[in-house]
Amino acid sequence: MTSTARRALDRVPVRLRRLLPSDLRADLRHRSGLTVPGDLAYRATPPRPAPGERTGPPDFAVLGAAAAGSRWWLSLIGDHPDVAPGHDSAAAAHFFDPYCTERFGPAEVATFHAWFPRRPGRIVGFWSPDGTAHPWVPPLLARAAPRALVVVLVRDPVERLLDGLDRTADARPAHPGSYLADAVDRGCYADQLAHLFECYPPGRVRVLQYERCVADPVGSLAATFEFLGVDPTYRARPLDPPAAAPRAAGQLDPDTLERVRDLYAHDIRALADLVPDLDLSLWPSAVAPG
């Protein structure tokens, strides 16, 4: 029934679906049992391990930030022959979503581990673009994968904000305040990293700057491979980031841009203390205008 309804819905052209407000689309999904990753009622069954594979806690995690290149970087990591595939499953990415308000015990830990099959000699990773922005995720990940190595990508927060808003404009709800607050807060990396460091020692966390990855993908990827304990000399397939579409919303006027930059000034200073090798010259937001 559900799969029939899902197939029927999939046949509805996207443009037609978007005629309905996002809140109504979500309500229809819930009533039809058509939950998707991100819905709290969504539950997926982990894949059955293939012969020769074993499951267990992920060896590494890439925790956002959203619209900061984490998916691109994960795809490059996943190209390495010593990294097991299946690392970018949306179902696994949203695994922790319901457990802010629900019990997270040994059974849930075991289910989480089942999402990470790998053959001997290979490592496997967890990816979540919400992993640092949803504060209940790092403590749960630390419980389920205490020895994981964690990679976090950060990007100029104003650029991240504007791109993030542009990419999610279709999902803007009728009540925009919480949507905008979420978008702003995702760029407050220092608050998120301070929380992450309560769950993982700083030595197990590598913070990468998106702009540096773009400028020097080979060197940055080699450093990432080295951090993850796989052969750093491996050269991944084409390294360029996905081409950025021009922002539909256009540019901010100077006064508004300054206001938005000021939102992050305190957090950027705190981030520079937490991540001493951060190169603030790569972030227009951190560079005083004119």
Add this chain to the structure above:
Amino acid sequence: MEPPAALRRVLRRLPAPWQSALLHARGDYAPWEDGFDITPPEPGPDETVGPPDFVGVGVQKGGTSWWYELLLEHPGVYARPGIPKERHVLTRFCTDTFGPAQVAGYHGWFPRIPGTITGEWTPDYFAYPWVAPLLARAAPDARLLVLVRDPVDRFRSGLTFRLRSGAPNTSSTVADAVRQGYYARHLRRLYESVPAERVLVQQYERCRADPAGELAKTYAFLGLEPFDPPEIGREINVSQGGKLELDAEARARLTALYRADTMELAELVPSLDLSLWPSTSGGRPRDVGAPT
């Protein structure tokens, strides 16, 4: 415009998102919704407009409707009937231009008659970091009010309220409910734009225990004469029905999530009495109703 009675009866039978969709089709939007027309009302013959004298900025489900009504009971406070408690005007200007025309538009939402003060209480403002700089620009002399409540109790009430109001049952809705309880983070940001002496932070639980004493503090902070409103203890807008059930293990994790922030809040607000908060005192959770 209020929908006709027959439509209201139909709406009550529908799930919240469909109620909203039908109202939107008629052009009816709530102040917090994108489609709401923020053109201010025309001032009456005896009224003038200007920046608000006070703005309640937090927190959602922290007793703010009750406290706002008590403010309006004071003869020195003016509120024109029909103008909502929560203006939400500043919600819109995160990345939108906020120049002199927008400042004037905001002022237009605050008509008052001579000899009175006026203001609003939009509890969501506290968690919207772009609002404090806008307030500093549009209402530089306003006094700001914050009612805080045990963050875990607030989370339960806030999430229950949002889901009943039609918010999608997604991790984003939960994340928003969690975010609202990081009081110290929000207050720290507020203090970057507004001096601490122009902000009064009170505790909902203390207001419940001693409404007359706490209200006297609020009136005094706003420069109002002492006044004893009738029915001071009668809370309004208390949510009906059960609240989200939290598993004990999940509750303990939420308490841990808020611990560092709550300790920082206690430093920022020395008068805070953490023994009133079950999540920090180790006490049993109390069902104290679900105010707004």
